[in-house]
Amino acid sequence: MTAHLAILASSFLGDLWTYVSDYGRELAFGLRRTIQVSAIAIAGAFFIGLVLGAARAHRVPVVSQLAAVYVEVIRNTPILVQIFMLYFALPEIGIRLDAFTVAWLSVMLWGGAFNTENFRAGFEAVPERYREAAFGLGFGRVAAFVNVTLPIGGRIALPSSINTYISVLKNTSLLYVISYPELTTTALQINALTLQTVETFTVLAVIYLALVWTMSAGIRLLERHLALPEAR
Amino acid sequence: MPEWVRPAADYMFHEGLRSTLEIAAISLVGALVVGILLGTLLTIDFRPLRAVIRLYIEVWRGLPILVTIFIIFFALPAASPSLEFSPLTSAAIGLILWGSAQVAEATRGAVGSIPREQHEAAAALGFGWVGRHVFVILPQAFRRLLPPVVGLLVNIIQNTTIAQVIGANELLESGERSVERLTAPPPIGLGEVHAFEIYGAVMVVFFAISFPLTRLAAYLERRLA
Numbered sequence: 001m002t003a004h005l006a007i008l009a010s011s012f013l014g015d016l017w018t019y020v021s022d023y024g025r026e027l028a029f030g031l032r033r034t035i036q037v038s039a040i041a042i043a044g045a046f047f048i049g050l051v052l053g054a055a056r057a058h059r060v061p062v063v064s065q066l067a068a069v070y071v072e073v074i075r076n077t078p079i080l081v082q083i084f085m086l087y088f089a090l091p092e093i094g095i096r097l098d099a100f101t102v103a104w105l106s107v108m109l110w111g112g113a114f115n116t117e118n119f120r121a122g123f124e125a126v127p128e129r130y131r132e133a134a135f136g137l138g139f140g141r142v143a144a145f146v147n148v149t150l151p152i153g154g155r156i157a158l159p160s161s162i163n164t165y166i167s168v169l170k171n172t173s174l175l176y177v178i179s180y181p182e183l184t185t186t187a188l189q190i191n192a193l194t195l196q197t198v199e200t201f202t203v204l205a206v207i208y209l210a211l212v213w214t215m216s217a218g219i220r221l222l223e224r225h226l227a228l229p230e231a232r
Numbered sequence: 233m234p235e236w237v238r239p240a241a242d243y244m245f246h247e248g249l250r251s252t253l254e255i256a257a258i259s260l261v262g263a264l265v266v267g268i269l270l271g272t273l274l275t276i277d278f279r280p281l282r283a284v285i286r287l288y289i290e291v292w293r294g295l296p297i298l299v300t301i302f303i304i305f306f307a308l309p310a311a312s313p314s315l316e317f318s319p320l321t322s323a324a325i326g327l328i329l330w331g332s333a334q335v336a337e338a339t340r341g342a343v344g345s346i347p348r349e350q351h352e353a354a355a356a357l358g359f360g361w362v363g364r365h366v367f368v369i370l371p372q373a374f375r376r377l378l379p380p381v382v383g384l385l386v387n388i389i390q391n392t393t394i395a396q397v398i399g400a401n402e403l404l405e406s407g408e409r410s411v412e413r414l415t416a417p418p419p420i421g422l423g424e425v426h427a428f429e430i431y432g433a434v435m436v437v438f439f440a441i442s443f444p445l446t447r448l449a450a451y452l453e454r455r456l457a
Contacts, residue, residue: 076442077435078390080397081404084431088411092428173296177397184299197310201303205295212294 019199023190030186031207037100037182038169041108045168048112049161050154053119054145057153067116074113080174082106087178099180103172111168115161122157123149155226162219166212173208183207236422240410240430248406249437255320255392255402259327260385266328267335268377272365274340285336292333298394301326305398323395323402327388334387338380342373375456382449386442393438407434 020027052067054060074082087102097105126149134144173184181189184204191200274285292300305322308315317325346369354368396405407430414421 072443072446073439076386076390076446077438078393078404080393081431081435081438084404084408085428085435089428089431092425170296173298174394174397176298184296184302188302191306195310197307201299201307204299205303208296208299209291209294213290216294 015196016199016202019196020203023194026186026190027183027203027207030181030183033181034169034172034183037103037107037172037175037180038165040104041111041168041172042165044104044108045111045115045164046161048108049115049119049157049164052112052116053123053157054149056116056120057123057149058141058145071113071116074110075117079106079110079171080177082110083174083177099175099178102178103175103180103182106175107168107171110171111164114164114167118157118160118164119153121160122155123153125156126153158226159219159223162215162222166215169211169215170208236414236424236426240414240426241433243410244403244406244430244433247401248403251320251395251400251406252389252392252402255324255327255395255400256385256389258324259331259388259392262324262328263331263335263384263388264381266332268339268370270332271336271339272343272370274336275343289333289336292329293337295330297326297330297391298397300329301394301398319395319398319400322398323392323400326394327391330391331384331388334384335377335381338377339373342376343369345376346372379449379453379456382445382452386445386449389441389445390438403434403437407431 052063052070055063056067056071058064083102083106086097086106087099090097130148130152131144134148139147172182175182176185176188179185187200187204191197194200270285270288274282276282295303301323304317304325305319308317343365350368350372351364354364359368392402393404395402396408399405401409411425411427411430412421414424414426417423
């Protein structure tokens with residue numbers, strides 16, 4: 001029984017190896033696009049979160065209210081419907097975006113909304129007395145934000161914002177619906193051609209888990225590295 | 233109101249929204265049952281068991297839900313023909329795997345937050361491990377579990393749209409079918425594109441369901457914290 005299982009397992013590993021050596025190049029192209037789109041979206045989501053999170057935390061008039069509407073709309077509607085809106089519905093009112101633009105834009109807008117909340121919570125967690133101390137030292141509002149609220153609140157927001165970036169990466173798989181050739185789309189195309197379904201999805205799952213687990217390990221390292229002195 | 237609106241809306245509400253709510257309800261109940269069980273077992277100090285449950289949580293939390301659903305819908309039948317499920321069932325299984333991983337993690341924290349004395353008092357009253365958890369620990373832990381569970385419900389409802397990708401006729405799919413039908417030339421459709429109105433309506437419906445629930449989750453979090 002054990003010997004039988006061992007033979008089955010090793011022949012499956014052999015199949016996987018053949019599969020990877022046959023289609024590794026295509027998968028690598030798909031993986032590169034997944035990483036590229038995620039990187040653009042994560043960078044954008046970082047800036048959106050920083051700016052709108054600060055506007056929300058400090059109740060900057062107008063910007064704060066608009067940011068709240070943006071956050072609630074994105075968080076309370078499915079990202080798949082948002083992708084449909086951008087790619088299939090906007091052309092009807094004359095806005096045509098290509099698949100690549102919709103790819104990074106959709107996941108960036110989604111990540112930006114969640115990140116606005118992450119940063120808002122981080123900035124609001126900075127004790128008021130720190131800001132008062134900065135004002136007392138003669139810092140202006142902007143200088144107090146840059147030198148006091150940002151470094152402290154940013155650290156508080158870091159773990160939850162990296163969680164958002166992990167979700168951004170996972171959400172790029174939904175770009176399959178607009179046929180943007182990232183990792184999942186590429187894997188499904190290979191599957192359609194070869195019908196090596198079990199191999200395809202095993203490899204696909206392993207790649208995603210490797211990416212996601214690496215990022216979560218990164219969170220734990222950063223958390224320890226950037227922890228505030230009082231929290232240590 | 234234009235003439236095409238009524239039939240499209242009827243179709244989307246009766247077919248689409250119904251399946252959306254069906255998938256969401258099954259997934260929520262499944263995720264709660266599996267997740268609370270695994271989360272409670274995770275508090276037992278027995279390494280091999282903990283390692284297996286940890287792996288389950290990390291795998292189903294780590295994979296994009298779309299990939300999980302593809303694995304269930306495409307790869308399981310390829311591995312064994314007896315494992316063939318309908319799009320609706322496949323989506324529900326995928327959401328249960330993902331949701332139960334979230335619930336398990338939350339349950340572990342909630343059960344761990346119940347003071348030792350509660351365990352000891354229940355044991356002194358003659359409860360065994362199962363009775364102690366079912367009648368004493370979990371009812372108290374549920375208070376702490378409520379806000380994340382409402383948050384999970386919102387996520388599950390939104391993620392039911394992923395079932396669209398494998399062709400389950402939930403709200404988004406019924407919307408897409410309506411768009412396609414209206415775009416078809418006259419005897420069948422109108423030859424008109426109404427994607428903006430229809431996907432916009434889908435967004436509004438999801439917002440109308442999710443927004444009160446996210447408010448409720450935030451309120452519960454503040455009250456029960």
